Amino acid sequence: MVTIKDVARVARVSIATVSRALNNKGTVRPEIRERVQRAARKLRYTPHSGARSLIVGRTHTVALLLPDLHGEYFSELIRGVDRAARRRGLHLLVSSSHGNSGEAASAVQALNGRIDGLLAMVPGEEAGFLHEAVPHTLPTVLLNSRTHTAEYPTLLVDDFGGARAMTSHLLGRGYRRIAHIRGAEGNFQAEERLRGYRAALKGSGAAPPMVVGGDFTEEGGYRAGQVVAGQPERPDAVFAANDMMAVGCLVALREARVRVPEDMALTGFDDIPLARFVSPPLTTVRADIATLGLRALERLAGLIEAKAAGDAQVAERLPVQIVVRGSCGAQPSAGERSAGLPR
Amino acid sequence: MVTIKDVARVARVSIATVSRALNNKGTVRPEIRERVQRAARKLRYTPHSGARSLIVGRTHTVALLLPDLHGEYFSELIRGVDRAARRRGLHLLVSSSHGNSGEAASAVQALNGRIDGLLAMVPGEEAGFLHEAVPHTLPTVLLNSRTHTAEYPTLLVDDFGGARAMTSHLLGRGYRRIAHIRGAEGNFQAEERLRGYRAALKGSGAAPPMVVGGDFTEEGGYRAGQVVAGQPERPDAVFAANDMMAVGCLVALREARVRVPEDMALTGFDDIPLARFVSPPLTTVRADIATLGLRALERLAGLIEAKAAGDAQVAERLPVQIVVRGSCGAQPSAGERSAGLPR
């Protein structure tokens, strides 16, 4: 490995001068600067970021800790974060905790000293590990996580409001027996969406809540779809807690010869890119997840730059929006019309 | 920040003893070890990875450099790499170069000293930057990149073979006017797939190659679809260089009232998760992209562990497989049958 010493030797100056010349700090004669640069180029010298960050105290890297890396949801999130990071000249360390708080803790530990900030999405009950594992001096922003468990700034999408609005939308279209496929047990977003569903149903005069278990995966949605289709008093609409489950459910319904939306309406949450393409296209709640990531990173960057500005601890809630497509029976020729070009 | 010194002070031993006690190196009395561990826990001490890697020369981190982070293709890749990395106890630094060789170079520079190895996907013509920017001592593995430009170990999917097989499949089904929507100009995979398409057509007796421009994006596929649909002598089949373009093309065809597969067959490449869900489901070439990532990381890890084992410079080519679904006219009731459960 070629170090600053090698450059100093070749340019016949001290290492301090090399550092100054290369970083444009302090004063160094143009002639010498030139000589140093030539030597550095010749040797293909690049400073060792680790050593550098040891002394300057900045790594220009932030970590993104996610429960999983699979699927369009996280892909969108990573994309948003990446875009903002690049804009800020920050590097991105992506890590997945696999819903396991032990792994998450060890991941955070290993990150110590190599990141300037942490962006964590900890939707489950394991959020407590943050207190234990995360150094208190590390700027941290939470995503879609329980706010009361931690004193960190948090960004979340309006899961409750979105779910309530979606359920109301179905009620407004005349559905009376609306089932809900819930997200994973213990998951914050799952609970919020369930809460929104319940809130909309309350006092609406429609059939009481009908909740079937799920886990946010396509397979889970498929199984839930089988349950729904096999029920004695079949619901006339199903609101799945996310799009992936709605898609799985759709497959199960198709196999059970339940037509969507004629026999049963079906809606999701998230508006992942896939939602436009299934047939019928999925009515869903759009949560602009890339923007969520982007904003979270902006906030984190702010925290990093002005360590003091910790006053805005309050959670920021991103609005959501209902996207009506064919699967809820809205369009006459469902499946044909709304499959337009993406965003 | 709490350092090893603080722990030493609290445990009333020297910093050397703290290091030994925490890393289980050297000999230290159980009683003392216990005392140190208690102190470390109490202070929430985690070693500064930067400082540590400075001396041990290992960061246990590898970087994954991708042209972009958007879409299911990269999501799958990241997932495969992440899985393998986690298994090896490695951390993952994800960076996107946005097809810009300058950015890629600066990204690699900034990574110097904080990674043990580099996994780079550089499909474009900018691959030359690797020579300039990547330290020669850094273990590096290339993904889906031109092999002749660099002397690095490379993993690629069999783009040529897959494209040829797909085109042959269409020929076998009786299609005679097969068009190809090509991938981005200068992109290695685009060229390989185009080459495969041409090879299959050569001497087949079918109409000569009909290539329309594309860029691997859905929008590009959409525009290409409009071109195809508007042609005077319309092709009876279209083979898009990837699934995203096929999907975009499908939308354009639908708008132009061209039925798939009745009026025109349509196939893609990659078998992204979405392919199963469009209607009709897409016949495509499956490239197990997660496995590609996984294998690439395994290979890189091998390189890191045994610096010497650089003999196997030869490119590793992963086989692909044709997945027949409704969009090529194979199934009688296209769109109904093959939408089974995922993988």
Place this chain on the structure above:
DNA sequence: CTAGACTCGGAAAGCGTTTACTTTCGCACC
């Protein structure tokens, strides 16, 4: 009772940087 082997823990070097401090030098000013 002391020499030698062994165990434990401390002091210090060193990893590759940056930067505060120091030194050297040329030059203007009184």
Place this chain on the structure above:
DNA sequence: GGTGCGAAAGTAAACGCTTTCCGAGTCTAG
């Protein structure tokens, strides 16, 4: 012609850690 000053370059400390080397004990054996 001495003093002071600013520019330019060098010296060395520091960042937080690991690890080598060494000294101080402890134990056993002759």
